[in-house]
Amino acid sequence: MEQEKQPSRLWQIVRWIPFGLMIISAISILGMLLAGGMIKISGWYMLQLIPPVLGLSTLIVVGIYALIKKRKSKPVLWTLIASLISMLGFILWFVPMAFPASLENTTPSVTIRLPADEKILVAWGGDSIETNYHAAAPDQRWAYDLVMEPYFSGSQNLEDYGCYGLPVLAPIDGVVVSAHDGEPDEIPGVVSNNFEAPTGNHVMMRIEETGTYLVIAHLKNGSVQVETGDVVKEGQVIGECGNSGNTSEPHIHIHHQRQDPTVFPLNFAEGLPLYFRDHDGQPMPVGGFEMDGETIIPLGDVIQHIGK
Numbered sequence: 001m002e003q004e005k006q007p008s009r010l011w012q013i014v015r016w017i018p019f020g021l022m023i024i025s026a027i028s029i030l031g032m033l034l035a036g037g038m039i040k041i042s043g044w045y046m047l048q049l050i051p052p053v054l055g056l057s058t059l060i061v062v063g064i065y066a067l068i069k070k071r072k073s074k075p076v077l078w079t080l081i082a083s084l085i086s087m088l089g090f091i092l093w094f095v096p097m098a099f100p101a102s103l104e105n106t107t108p109s110v111t112i113r114l115p116a117d118e119k120i121l122v123a124w125g126g127d128s129i130e131t132n133y134h135a136a137a138p139d140q141r142w143a144y145d146l147v148m149e150p151y152f153s154g155s156q157n158l159e160d161y162g163c164y165g166l167p168v169l170a171p172i173d174g175v176v177v178s179a180h181d182g183e184p185d186e187i188p189g190v191v192s193n194n195f196e197a198p199t200g201n202h203v204m205m206r207i208e209e210t211g212t213y214l215v216i217a218h219l220k221n222g223s224v225q226v227e228t229g230d231v232v233k234e235g236q237v238i239g240e241c242g243n244s245g246n247t248s249e250p251h252i253h254i255h256h257q258r259q260d261p262t263v264f265p266l267n268f269a270e271g272l273p274l275y276f277r278d279h280d281g282q283p284m285p286v287g288g289f290e291m292d293g294e295t296i297i298p299l300g301d302v303i304q305h306i307g308k
Helices: 009-014 017-035 037-047 050-069 074-094
Strands: 110-112 120-124 144-147 167-169 174-180 201-207 212-219 237-240 252-257 274-276 289-292 295-298
Touching (some): 017 037, 017 050, 110 212, 201 237, 212 237, 252 274
Parallel strands (some): 110 274
Antiparallel strands (some): 174 201, 201 212, 212 252, 289 295
């Protein structure tokens, strides 16, 4: 009987390479996530791309090889298992998950006044993905979307939304690092998907006390009342609520981040905790909603500035 030919030593090493690549990528990304800072943010995005794509491509190639050769060797078995585990990263493509940052251990935080005087609803806000869909983005980990009645109507008329044209106030003293106007207000009722100017008309401020930044976005076209380099005082009108940029209806978006937003692009900076004071609610109000058929039922906190 003819003996089965043994694979060469080189091939014995080569066939473990796909498994080794997946293990190396997993360990590298884990190290980046533990490192913190911008390295952690890079690791967060790599986690959602490299392991699942590498796992899928390896699964296809090794699966075809196993079917053709009809062999169930250890390298093939372990590589298929590693491929399936690596593909778990695809879950983050379809099920949003909060960026892994602890509210208690992330500093510095800032406490500001509300950016409007009227009674407003927190559409999105808080520490969890359930009440704040922004939490999946590192820079917007503790962002807020604020609206005013009437809202969530689906109307395509801007004037049908209470927030449209609402004066937006500087929530703290600071220096304007970017003031942008001239972006058109999008048709409400649908997501605009404006990826060229996602923040639309905006005011971005540097807080001198912490050296960190506030981003206030989606202002009304033609309403911005400050310029880059201006020193603004808390309570000063900086613009009006609009529907410019990547948005679905008029609202005030605000978030706090470590890096200069004029240098670091949207979604690629360290988000920092943001609290409110001088209002009739909790320091970090929460948002969220539920659907009743096609009707949106808001669950977020309703709050109003009551300070001087």
